[in-house]
Amino acid sequence: MTKLSVNINKIATLRNSRGGDLPNVVQFAKDVQRFGAEGVTIHPRPDERHIRYQDAYDLKPEIHTEYNIEGNPIDKFMDMVLEIKPTQVTLVPDSVDAITSNAGWDTLKHKDFLVDVIQEFKSNGIRTSIFVDPVLKQIEGAKATGTDRIELYTESFAHEFGLGNKKAITPYTECAILADSLDLGVNAGHDLSLDNIRFFKENIPNLLEVSIGHALISESLYLGVENVIQMYLHKLA
Ligand SMILES: CC(=O)[C@@H](O)[C@H](O)COP(=O)(O)O
Ligand SMILES: NCC(=O)COP(=O)(O)O
Numbered sequence: 524m525t526k527l528s529v530n531i532n533k534i535a536t537l538r539n540s541r542g543g544d545l546p547n548v549v550q551f552a553k554d555v556q557r558f559g560a561e562g563v564t565i566h567p568r569p570d571e572r573h574i575r576y577q578d579a580y581d582l583k584p585e586i587h588t589e590y591n592i593e594g595n596p597i598d599k600f601m602d603m604v605l606e607i608k609p610t611q612v613t614l615v616p617d618s619v620d621a622i623t624s625n626a627g628w629d630t631l632k633h634k635d636f637l638v639d640v641i642q643e644f645k646s647n648g649i650r651t652s653i654f655v656d657p658v659l660k661q662i663e664g665a666k667a668t669g670t671d672r673i674e675l676y677t678e679s680f681a682h683e684f685g686l687g688n689k690k691a692i693t694p695y696t697e698c699a700i701l702a703d704s705l706d707l708g709v710n711a712g713h714d715l716s717l718d719n720i721r722f723f724k725e726n727i728p729n730l731l732e733v734s735i736g737h738a739l740i741s742e743s744l745y746l747g748v749e750n751v752i753q754m755y756l757h758k759l760a
Contacts, residue, residue: 525724528562528591529555530712530736535565535573548578553585562589562610564712564734569597569619576603583607591734593654596640604649611650613674613710613734614640623737624713627655627676630664637668645669652710657694662701672708672731675699680723681714692726699727710734717742 534551538544552563563586565574576599579592590609594600595617604612614637616628630637630653641651652672655661657679665673675695683691699709708731715723716738724730 525730526561526589526732527559528564528589528732528734529560529739530564530566530734531555532566532573532736533740535575535578539573548574549581549585552582556586556588560588562591562732562734564591564593564613564736566593566615566624567600567603568594568617568621569599579603579607583609589732591652591732593734601640601643604644605647608647608649611652611672612644613652613654614670615654624654624676625678627658627661628653628665630655630661630668634664634667637670641669645671652708655698657698659698659701662698662705662707665702666705666707670707672710673698673702674710674712674734675727676713677711677715677723678713681716681719684719684722689722692723695723696726696728699729703729714738 531548531551534546534548538546538548555563563582565579567574567576567579589611591611591613592604592609593613593615596614615624616626617624628637637653644651651670652674653665653668653670654674654676655665656676662673675698680691680695702709709727709729710732711727711730712734715733715735
């Protein structure tokens with residue numbers, strides 16, 4: 524069974540564009556869980572341009588499914604995660620000015636750093652996952668860090684699948700099989716969507732969790748707009 528964790532960063536982006544509290548991210552998190560989502564993901568960035576650190580605290584009492592906080596483990600991020608104690612922390616090696624995540628960890632080069640950070644989170648009862656490219660030696664490197672899980676960075680799969688190249692799944696399948704043999708749990712995320720999620724799921728054994736935000740929120744707009752237009756027309760009639 525693969526859990527769906529909804530990334531609500533985009534809801535905060537929309538809220539921040541007007542400076543008020545519409546849409547309300549806590550209400551949205553409550554709603555996605557009510558509609559069946561099995562987790563909520565946030566990825567606070569140092570500039571807090573979408574989800575803010577305060578949101579991470581405000582969300583905590585309202586997440587009764589899995590709470591996954593993603594980010595680069597700078598001191599401020601580590602302090603916040605250790606205080607909130609979410610279900611899972613996903614470590615992502617983003618630069619401060621990254622528009623969105625654009626690479627996985629080099630688990631070989633950063634092994635010592637990752638070992639320390641992962642040990643700190645695990646000793647506080649927080650499950651750990653590290654964001655990695657679908658490269659076999661990076662999965663072996665991830666195992667050596669002591670992490671519970673990996674999150675496969677799915678951007679290249681999503682891009683190639685969109686162009687019709689189904690073979691782009693191969694490195695992901697191979698990495699998932701290796702991870703499983705090493706007793707590493709497998710999560711995945713980035714640019715997964717209604718178009719590609721079934722094929723991805725069917726080709727990844729033991730896929731524990733996907734976190735989906737950008738496409739899911741966009742699809743919600745497309746699929747919900749007819750209903751809302753009708754409601755406005757009804758009120759204007
Ligand atoms: C790790 C990952 O792929 C997602 O968390 C992604 O980084 C979402 O972040 P943005 O919402 O800033 O694009
Ligand atoms: N970890 C991936 C995530 O949370 C959502 O990524 P995306 O669907 O917004 O690309």
